[in-house]
Amino acid sequence: MDKNLQIPGQYTIRYQTATVVPAPFAHFYTLKLDIQNADDLRVDFEIIYNDREELTDDEIFDEGFTKEDDYKWKGSLPAVWISEFKEIFVSSKTIRRRDESEYEDFIEIELEENGKYVTIYPVDKERWSYFLQEMMQAIFETGGREKPFELTYLDIYSDGKTTIDLKASFSKKEFTLVKNSEAPRQLQWEQLQKIMDTVYKAEFVPDNATETRPTKRGKYLTAGDGLWYKMGEAVLETTSKSKDLAKIEALFNALSK
DSSP: OOOSOOSSEEEEEEEEOOTTSOTTTOEEEEEEEEEEETTEEEEEEEEEETTGGGSOHHHHHHHTOOTTOOEEEEEEEOTHHHHHHHHHHHHOOEESSOOOOTTSOEEEEEEEETTEEEEEEESOHHHHHHHHHHHHHHHHHHTTSSOOEEEEEEEEETTEEEEEEEEEETTTTEEEEEETTOOOEEOOTHHHHHHHHHHTTSEEOGGGOBSSOOOSSEEEEEOSSSOBEEBTTTEEOSSTTOOHHHHHHHHHHHHTO
């Protein structure tokens, strides 16, 4: 098979969570990519959550879902996603036979080859799952379903304060940092996952958070939900031996330099 990306070209990606994933988290989606040229990517996306309709109202409330979470969207994504798709498509090993495991996500790609449509299956499913998750976030952001990622760290001390604002656009695949209202600084996109893993490993307690921007001494986090979480009060260690808060402080100290 010709591993070069076809431009213009059409690709249909079908994804389904592993069969061991229970409702209401199990889902599948179809992602149709229509690459018109090197700068024009048109997308037709539909995601369906398995058995969501069978949940009771109480179960839906407890899990934070709605029966309207299924989603359809047609539109264009920025050209950066053509480059991203080309990179993973060209570099991935694929096979022609359907290879399923109840413990792995299912992914298949349909494309045109020598005048007919064929289906291939990526071998590195974990890598593709991560790529598709980011692309889905780009779709949600572009379609207005979700806002770009935002995270603010506020350190108030005796003679001043330091504010670090992080913003990540999945649509544009851009990640920026602003310290104390200075000019934005571009960060490597790969840093985003590390930051999220470090920050959200700690336990956030909304009942202990406040809606008012803090003015008293302390270290705080807010993630665009309108709540400010004070570290040690609303951001807690996950275990008695964990060092989550120290790692968060070290992370933002490094970012502020």
